[in-house]
Amino acid sequence: MDDCFYEIGRKLEMISIMSADSLDGGRQGSSRGRKVLVHLQSNEVITSYAVLERKLLALGWERYYDDPDLLQYHKRSTVHLISLPKDFNKFKSMHMYDIVVKNRNVFEVRDM
Numbered sequence: 001m002d003d004c005f006y007e008i009g010r011k012l013e014m015i016s017i018m019s020a021d022s023l024d025g026g027r028q029g030s031s032r033g034r035k036v037l038v039h040l041q042s043n044e045v046i047t048s049y050a051v052l053e054r055k056l057l058a059l060g061w062e063r064y065y066d067d068p069d070l071l072q073y074h075k076r077s078t079v080h081l082i083s084l085p086k087d088f089n090k091f092k093s094m095h096m097y098d099i100v101v102k103n104r105n106v107f108e109v110r111d112m
Helices: 049-058 093-102
Strands: 002-008 011-017 035-039 061-064 070-075 081-085 107-111
Touching: 035 093, 049 061, 049 070, 081 093, 093 107
Parallel strands: none
Antiparallel strands: 002 011, 035 107, 061 070, 070 081
């Protein structure tokens, strides 16, 4: 949960909101299943960045090496940029959905 302050009238009220990590079970240790990224054509669960990179390169994405803290991929025919944390253990559902949106009908996010 994240706390935000909103001005209502002349006073500030603190409102707790669910963060993306909380919804994903990241910080809360939720009992819900975790999310996985699936390549639809092969029905393969993406289990590492090496597997993901092979799929992205085959789709025309190019690796950028500008930021040492991120893995970044760009597709020349678009303005899209995929930015991922260097550590695969920090690969969250928001990163998965970013990949899905930028590669329609190629990947899907599923509950494990």
